Amino acid sequence: MNTYAGLDIGSRSIELVVRGGGETVASRRLATTYDPAARLRELFPDGAPDRLAVTGYGRELARELFPKALTITEIKAHALGAAHLFPQARTLLDIGGQDTKAVALLPGGKVGRFEMNDRCAAGTGKFLELTATVFGVPVEDFGRLALTGNPEAPVIGSMCTVFAETEATTLMARGTPPADIALGLHRAIVARTTAMLARVGLELPLVFVGGVARNPCVARLLAETLDAAPLIPDAPDMTGALGAALWLEARCP
Amino acid sequence: MTDAAHMALWESLDLDIPAHDALLAVLGKFYGDIYLSQQGRLKGAEYLDFVLSEVHGLRIKEIQDTKATGKKVVGTFCVFVPEELTLAADAIQVGLCAGAKAGTEKAETLVPRNTCDLIKSFVGFKLARLCPYTESCDLIVGETTCDGKKKAYEAFGEHVPMHVMEVPQCKGPCDRDLFRAELTRYKDALEKLTGNTITAASLAAATKVVNAKRQALQRLARLRSADPAPISGRDALLVNQISFYDDPVRFTAKINELCDEMEARIKAGQGVAPSGTPRLLLAGCPMAVPNWKLPYLIESSGAVIVGEESCIGERNTRDFTDETPTDLDGMLDALTDRYMKIDCACFTPNTERLDHIAALAKELKADGVIHYGLLFCQPYAHEALKVGKAMAAAGLPYLAIETDYGMVDAGQLKTRVEAFVETLS
Ligand code: SF4
Ligand code: SF4
Numbered sequence: 001m002n003t004y005a006g007l008d009i010g011s012r013s014i015e016l017v018v019r020g021g022g023e024t025v026a027s028r029r030l031a032t033t034y035d036p037a038a039r040l041r042e043l044f045p046d047g048a049p050d051r052l053a054v055t056g057y058g059r060e061l062a063r064e065l066f067p068k069a070l071t072i073t074e075i076k077a078h079a080l081g082a083a084h085l086f087p088q089a090r091t092l093l094d095i096g097g098q099d100t101k102a103v104a105l106l107p108g109g110k111v112g113r114f115e116m117n118d119r120c121a122a123g124t125g126k127f128l129e130l131t132a133t134v135f136g137v138p139v140e141d142f143g144r145l146a147l148t149g150n151p152e153a154p155v156i157g158s159m160c161t162v163f164a165e166t167e168a169t170t171l172m173a174r175g176t177p178p179a180d181i182a183l184g185l186h187r188a189i190v191a192r193t194t195a196m197l198a199r200v201g202l203e204l205p206l207v208f209v210g211g212v213a214r215n216p217c218v219a220r221l222l223a224e225t226l227d228a229a230p231l232i233p234d235a236p237d238m239t240g241a242l243g244a245a246l247w248l249e250a251r252c253p
Numbered sequence: 254m255t256d257a258a259h260m261a262l263w264e265s266l267d268l269d270i271p272a273h274d275a276l277l278a279v280l281g282k283f284y285g286d287i288y289l290s291q292q293g294r295l296k297g298a299e300y301l302d303f304v305l306s307e308v309h310g311l312r313i314k315e316i317q318d319t320k321a322t323g324k325k326v327v328g329t330f331c332v333f334v335p336e337e338l339t340l341a342a343d344a345i346q347v348g349l350c351a352g353a354k355a356g357t358e359k360a361e362t363l364v365p366r367n368t369c370d371l372i373k374s375f376v377g378f379k380l381a382r383l384c385p386y387t388e389s390c391d392l393i394v395g396e397t398t399c400d401g402k403k404k405a406y407e408a409f410g411e412h413v414p415m416h417v418m419e420v421p422q423c424k425g426p427c428d429r430d431l432f433r434a435e436l437t438r439y440k441d442a443l444e445k446l447t448g449n450t451i452t453a454a455s456l457a458a459a460t461k462v463v464n465a466k467r468q469a470l471q472r473l474a475r476l477r478s479a480d481p482a483p484i485s486g487r488d489a490l491l492v493n494q495i496s497f498y499d500d501p502v503r504f505t506a507k508i509n510e511l512c513d514e515m516e517a518r519i520k521a522g523q524g525v526a527p528s529g530t531p532r533l534l535l536a537g538c539p540m541a542v543p544n545w546k547l548p549y550l551i552e553s554s555g556a557v558i559v560g561e562e563s564c565i566g567e568r569n570t571r572d573f574t575d576e577t578p579t580d581l582d583g584m585l586d587a588l589t590d591r592y593m594k595i596d597c598a599c600f601t602p603n604t605e606r607l608d609h610i611a612a613l614a615k616e617l618k619a620d621g622v623i624h625y626g627l628l629f630c631q632p633y634a635h636e637a638l639k640v641g642k643a644m645a646a647a648g649l650p651y652l653a654i655e656t657d658y659g660m661v662d663a664g665q666l667k668t669r670v671e672a673f674v675e676t677l678s
Contacts (some may be wrong), residue, residue, distance in 0.1 A: 060667075071674040074668060099665065099668075111676045114672060116669055118665065
């Protein structure tokens, strides 16, 4: 049986999905760390698999390490992965560690218009991570904390990570409960995200992938704003790796 | 030139030698990575490599030698400064690059932090004493094409001899009159600077020289409609960049040779990228030397650039100056007409630019358009949105990019450009 390996090298984590016989046969996830090359060698101690497609911001690095690997962008990979899991989806939202992407999905997981945040980290996983540290809360629990916030609480106006942090600290000093501030920060992300979705011509259903799709507060706020719950895969951070494997499978049967 | 000769030249211009050495080292590495690594380049590109390798050497020496005979050097930042007049006064015109980050901290003492990199660059090059062209100038001509430049020239003028031309913002009859008057004022400034009188004969001869250069550049531009593309976008951009500072007559001859070679290649069905490679038109802000970041990212993402709708490209070469008038007044009118056709984003309205982009994309058989805006450039940021709508109406895939001269966003830009190219194939 031929196997197809899809690898997604992101800023925070590396994901691997292996497909064979038309289904996913293995998947793995590990932290990127400061030495992604070492992590990749660890992942493939016996060398890279014959059929390997790499996506994510580390794809160039992988190309150096594994010269035979093919690369595609994370935009295309996520689109293919998302469309495979939810063929009915029309728009894709991917919030990862460093980037936020909105993509209009065309039939077959093809990419229509897309938008991506520019150099600043506003509205990305990084934003959540940095602001969570202000509260001393692990980022995994940050969304749950925000869900308990009072919806009437002040809105965080700033989209800039640095300023949002300042705003949060000011509110803390004024005695605003952390949960309320956390909710305000989540709202800021969702406001920015919906603006980006609108720019690609949002159509429902929306599929939401990437690490931040695990955050229950972002998902809930998105559902409220769009009046429809986003479709979220069981393993939202594996979509890119899945898409890369699917692409390879379709390309070299 | 020998290293010692270079050094003596740079010392005579009072450059900051260690900083200048560092700049050349970076530039050399950058050039190697972006240019010399290309496959299947034209033979004529050797001229480009040579000019660039001696950009701070031989060309500067040549300029200094002519200066020693009494000729004056005029530096410019914009295609609105008519080279015809400069040459008619027997002066040398050089476009000052302003395409690299240099002396940014120093520049920010003269201009606000949220100013585009082009402005910061020319200010920084001067304050950090890095640019032998700037240091060779007897006069620097600015123009009021955007608020950033117009205010920057006020401060810059305290460091260099400046002449500022007013470029109107609309294209009505009174605006034309204004620009006509500004041409006369520039002519007077040149005559005062050089001690030469601009005559009908000298202006006619200069116009011929400049038109011939435009013709060669247009010829090159048209040849790029061939598939496979006969020249890389990077090399074509470099040709346009060099057109601003090499001797115009020599340049024209060299580019015509390059075009001969391109024609032969087209006949033989050869190109720099295989037929079927996605073809892109690059539109927007000017890209001064050594601003090659985006073209490099695009061409290393599996696409080939087939045209530059830019001041360092099509916008500078599209229109000729009418050579029929025989008296000075008529010639100045012809110059006014020619320059008022420039579709710079500083004009309101500027709808002709939208038509030009769509028409050019069609002519060059481009599969898509990438709009390049410099961060903090208001005029082109606004136009990026309009161009987007116009391209949607024309059915042309479109990507707008806003960036600066820094490299921090290279990874994100690459993802965007690659994803855009993926949607085309
Ligand atoms: S974009 Fe406008 S201001 Fe800039 S060089 Fe071109 S014509 Fe001049
Ligand atoms: S890039 Fe824009 S802001 Fe900068 S000088 Fe040119 S027109 Fe002005």
